Each structure stands twice: as structure tokens, then as C-alpha cells.
Amino acid sequence: MATLQSWIEFILALGAPVFVPFIMIVVGLFARMKLKEAVSAALTLGVAFIGMNIVVGFMMDSMGPAARSFAQNTGIQLNIIDGGWTSLATLAWAWPLAFFMFPLQLGLNILMLITKQTNTLNVDLWNVWGKILTAVLVLGVSGSIPLAFIVAGLQVILELKLGDVNQKHIYRLTQIPGVTSTHSMTLFGIILYPLNRLFDYIPGLNKHIDANWLKEKIGVFAENHVMGFIIGGLLGLFASYSLQETLLLGVQAAASLTLFPMVAKLFMQALAPLSDAVSEFMRRRFSGRELHIGLDWPIMAGCNEIWVTAIVLVPVTLLLAAVLPGNNILPFAGIINLSLAVPALIVTGGNLLRMILLGLVTTPVFLYIATYFAPIITNLARQTNALDVPAGQMISWSTLEYPVYRYIFTQVAAGSLLGIVGAIVWLGLFSWYVKDMKKRAQAMADDQL
Amino acid sequence: MKKVIVACGSGVATSQTVASKVKKLLDQKGIQAQVEAVDIKSLDTFIKDCAVYIAITKPAKQYPVPVCNGIAFLTGVGMENELQKVIEALRS
Numbered sequence: 001m002a003t004l005q006s007w008i009e010f011i012l013a014l015g016a017p018v019f020v021p022f023i024m025i026v027v028g029l030f031a032r033m034k035l036k037e038a039v040s041a042a043l044t045l046g047v048a049f050i051g052m053n054i055v056v057g058f059m060m061d062s063m064g065p066a067a068r069s070f071a072q073n074t075g076i077q078l079n080i081i082d083g084g085w086t087s088l089a090t091l092a093w094a095w096p097l098a099f100f101m102f103p104l105q106l107g108l109n110i111l112m113l114i115t116k117q118t119n120t121l122n123v124d125l126w127n128v129w130g131k132i133l134t135a136v137l138v139l140g141v142s143g144s145i146p147l148a149f150i151v152a153g154l155q156v157i158l159e160l161k162l163g164d165v166n167q168k169h170i171y172r173l174t175q176i177p178g179v180t181s182t183h184s185m186t187l188f189g190i191i192l193y194p195l196n197r198l199f200d201y202i203p204g205l206n207k208h209i210d211a212n213w214l215k216e217k218i219g220v221f222a223e224n225h226v227m228g229f230i231i232g233g234l235l236g237l238f239a240s241y242s243l244q245e246t247l248l249l250g251v252q253a254a255a256s257l258t259l260f261p262m263v264a265k266l267f268m269q270a271l272a273p274l275s276d277a278v279s280e281f282m283r284r285r286f287s288g289r290e291l292h293i294g295l296d297w298p299i300m301a302g303c304n305e306i307w308v309t310a311i312v313l314v315p316v317t318l319l320l321a322a323v324l325p326g327n328n329i330l331p332f333a334g335i336i337n338l339s340l341a342v343p344a345l346i347v348t349g350g351n352l353l354r355m356i357l358l359g360l361v362t363t364p365v366f367l368y369i370a371t372y373f374a375p376i377i378t379n380l381a382r383q384t385n386a387l388d389v390p391a392g393q394m395i396s397w398s399t400l401e402y403p404v405y406r407y408i409f410t411q412v413a414a415g416s417l418l419g420i421v422g423a424i425v426w427l428g429l430f431s432w433y434v435k436d437m438k439k440r441a442q443a444m445a446d447d448q449l
Numbered sequence: 450m451k452k453v454i455v456a457c458g459s460g461v462a463t464s465q466t467v468a469s470k471v472k473k474l475l476d477q478k479g480i481q482a483q484v485e486a487v488d489i490k491s492l493d494t495f496i497k498d499c500a501v502y503i504a505i506t507k508p509a510k511q512y513p514v515p516v517c518n519g520i521a522f523l524t525g526v527g528m529e530n531e532l533q534k535v536i537e538a539l540r541s
Contacts, residue, residue: 272469298457302506
């Protein structure tokens with residue numbers, strides 16, 4: 001027994017790029033993958049960790065000094081670098097208990113389907129990482145592993161409920177039958193919904209604006225390399241770099257943003273056989289019943305309102321990051337705010353004006369919560385050796401998904417009274433959302449008769 | 450080798466799930482092809498040198514190559530049909 005424990009400690013001490021592949025081999029064999037496949041998938045996972053480490057290190061090395069120079073030059077302290085969702089996904093998968101989130105999500109989904117608490121079958125096994133990240137954040141704030149799993153489990157239940165409620169709204173937007181989105185980013189809709197109701201009192205907001213035309217005009221700015229170059233260039237300019245240095249920083253920033261998804265793809269390649277086997281199992285288990293299939297958010301990526309909203313919010317986010325007192329994050333890899341645009345699309349039914357307005361109002365929320373979580377995230381990155389964050393620097397994600405849920409429930413886990421009051425209010429808003437969105441779906445159905 | 454592209458919001462998650470699945474299915478049938486997950490924001494660049502485009506979304510405009518329905522590979526409904534379309538596009 002003592003030797004087993006010392007073995008486990010030995011493997012954990014090697015850091016995520018080694019121990020997560022070890023876990024992957026065990027899980028893969030358990031899911032009846034062939035040994036050869038399991039080893040190949042596990043190694044790909046290790047490569048993904050090392051790859052992300054290299055890109056994050058490169059980003060920190062190029063952006064970090066520029067941010068310091070920017071602070072000296074302007075007096076604005078933005079010492080947290082935004083690593084975007086790919087960095088945080090790396091951090092999430094590096095948690096030694098990460099893989100336990102699969103049985104938790106599957107178990108709760110099966111239980112809720114059997115007891116008819118939901119009609120949604122979530123086959124999106126990739127976004128298990130969102131629940132893992134929530135658990136990791138709860139653990140970072142409260143230190144409690146049971147509470148980490150409880151808050152993540154609650155999230156599984158809530159996203160299935162939202163999958164049910166949002167299904168008709170998503171169908172109206174995408175015209176794809178039988179599917180819904182179980183991505184937890186819909187949790188931010190709970191906060192957007194009351195704001196959108198307030199907008200009813202402002203005249204002129206129901207005007208339709210053609211997002212497709214705008215997307216054609218400004219879509220190029222959303223491409224990773226272009227966006228990276230612009231932000232890097234701007235940073236260099238305000239850091240009073242020379243022209244050569246500014247241009248170099250621009251291309252370096254473009255390289256970071258281009259390489260992030262290329263490397264993050266390796267995580268998916270490694271996990272694909274596993275997630276395939278699991279979703280196949282789930283579908284077979286419930287093949288007799290008419291269910292909505294829960295998928296990742298990109299089923300809505302054809303709605304150009306999402307892209308136009310996110311692009312319009314880029315300069316707003318940069319400006320607010322510079323002027324808001326107490327914000328310390330420099331928005332970069334996470335600047336395309338899909339965490340806002342996607343739930344805003346659902347809540348407003350694709351009303352571009354309202355979506356942008358919702359973004360303007362809630363961007364400070366994203367920035368402040370990203371600032372709050374930065375020391376916790378940086379700490380976790382160092383503990384697991386998942387990401388290479390140089391001493392004296394911090395990493396976070398400027399557009400952390402469902403920031404309010406994560407903030408409130410980490411505070412609850414830490415036993416804060418304010419957190420508990422917040423959670424009660426939040427759950428109240430949740431039930432309001434569910435009730436009203438159901439009513440609206442019903443009204444849409446009646447209209448079509 | 451002919452290329453199949455799959456696009457999603459980031460070119461990482463959904464598109465790679467579908468790409469891995471399509472690659473596996475094509476391998477099983479002994480069909481050689483490169484299947485690549487790409488970022489939908491850069492679709493116009495990638496579509497130029499592919500034989501077929503698998504879309505996760507409802508395509509809004511006309512493309513110069515055949516377009517298949519990627520949702521089928523995620524839900525399993527109508528998957529064989531879409532796979533045939535991919536194969537035909539690769540053969541032509």
C-alpha cells in the first residue's frame with residue numbers, strides 16, 4: 001500500500017504532461033480501447049500539454065515585458081495576461097481528478113432522463129472541461145474536493161434544464177431540428193435576461209439590423225492572426241516601443257493567437273475516441289425515446305449576430321480594461337467574447353442592437369471576475385505544471401464563461417454569507433428565466449399555427 | 450490527397466470531433482483523404498483547396514464545393530447518408 005502511494009506521488013510529481021497521459025491509458029483501456037489506440041491517444045494528450053506550455057510561455061515572454069512597459073508609460077497596471085479558453089482548458093485537464101467528471105455528467109444525465117427531469121441527452125463530452133474548470137476554481141477558492149464536485153454537479157443539472165428550455169429558441173435561430181446546446185455558457189443568460197427585459201423600456205431597440213452584411217465587411221478582424229496583430233501592435237504603440245519592436249510584437253501576438261487553437265486541437269484528437277465511445281453508448285441506451293441531443297455551441301455559429309457582436313465589443317473591452325479602476329487584466333487571447341455573444345443571441349432571439357448593448361453593460365463583470373480569479377488560476381497552473389507562467393506574472397481569461405455563476409458558487413463553497421445570499425438571488429433569477437423562456441417558446445409555437 | 454474540411458467556432462472542439470469521426474469512418478472504408486478541422490472565421494481561406502466542406506451550421510451562402518451536414522455525425526441521425534455524400538465528393 002505504501003509503495004502504491006509513493007508510486008502515485010511519484011507520477012503526480014512529474015506534472016500534467018506525464019501523469020494525465022497515464023490516466024488516459026487507464027481510462028482508455030477501461031472504455032475498451034485497444035492498447036495501441038490508448039497509448040497513441042495518451043501520448044497525443046501529453047503532446048498537447050507540452051505544446052500549450054510552449055505557446056503560453058511564448059505569449060508570456062512577448063506580451064509580459066510589453067505590458068510592463070505599457071504600465072510604466074501610461075500608469076495603467078495590466079499585469080495579468082489573458083490566455084483565453086485554450087489555456088484554461090489545459091489547466092482543467094491537468095487536474096488529477098479531471099476524468100471523474102465524465103461519470104458524474106453521464107450519471108446525472110441518465111438519472112434525470114429516467115426520472116423525466118429532462119428531455120436532453122448531452123453527447124457533448126468535450127465540454128466536460130467546463131465543469132472541470134468550475135470544480136478546479138471551487139477547489140482553488142475553498143480547498144474542498146467534495147464541494148468542487150457538488151458545484152460542478154449542480155452545473156450539469158442546470159445546463160440540462162437550460163438545454164430543455166432553450167431548444168425551441170435555438171431551433172428558431174438555426175433551423176436545425178432535434179438538437180439543443182448544453183454548453184454551460186447559456187448560464188450567463190440568467191444574468192442577461194432581466195437586462196434584456198429592462199431594454200423593453202428603451203424605444204428603438206427592436207429595429208432589425210442585417211448582421212450578414214456587417215459580417216462580410218468586418219469579419220476579417222475576427223480572424224486570429226489579424227486580431228492578434230492589431231492587439232499586439234496597439235500594445236507596442238502604447239508601450240512606446242520603437243516601430244521595429246511594435247511590428248515584431250504584432251506578429252508575435254498574431255503567432256500566439258494562431259497557434260493556440262492549432263495546439264488545443266490535439267486535446268480533442270486525443271479525447272475523440274473516448275468521447276465517441278461514450279456518446280455512442282448514451283445514444284444506444286436511450287434510442288427508443290424522442291430526445292433533444294445536447295451539442296456544443298457552434299451549432300449557432302452560423303448566426304452572424306454572434307460574430308458582429310463579438311467584434312464590436314473588442315475595442316470596448318480594451319478601452320474598459322484600461323480605464324476601469326481595479327481591473328488588472330490585459331485582454332488578449334480571450335478577447336472575442338463568445339461567452340457573452342452566444343447567450344445574448346438566445347436571450348434576445350438574435351437582435352443585434354440588444355446583443356451589443358448587453359455586451360456593453362456586462363463587459364466590466366467579465367473583466368473584474370477575470371481579475372479576481374487570476375491569482376487562483378496562476379497558482380493552480382504552477383501547482384500542476386500545466387502552464388509555464390514566469391515568476392511575477394499572472395494568467396487568467398478575460399471572458400471567462402458564466403463568470404457570475406462561477407464567482408457566486410465559489411464564494412458559497414468558501415462559506416461566505418454574501419455568496420449564499422447571491423446564490424439564492426441567482427437561483428431565483430434562474431427559475432424566472434426558465435418560466436419566461438418557456439412562455440416565449442409557447443408564444444412562438446402559437447404564432448406559427 | 451484530397452482534403453475534407455470541417456468548420457466550427459474555434460476549429461478546436463466540435464469540428465475536431467466530427468473530423469476525427471469522419472477520418473475513422475473513411476479509414477474503415479479504405480478511402481484515403483485528409484480531414485481537417487478549421488476555424489469558421491477563416492472558412493473563406495480554407496474552402497479554396499478542399500474537395501468537400503462539412504458544416505456544423507446551416508450554410509448561409511453558396512460555396513464552390515459540395516457541402517455536407519456535420520450535425521449528422523454528432524447525433525448519428527442520417528450519418529450514413531452524409532458519409533456517402535462525402536465519399537462521392539472525394540471520388541469526383
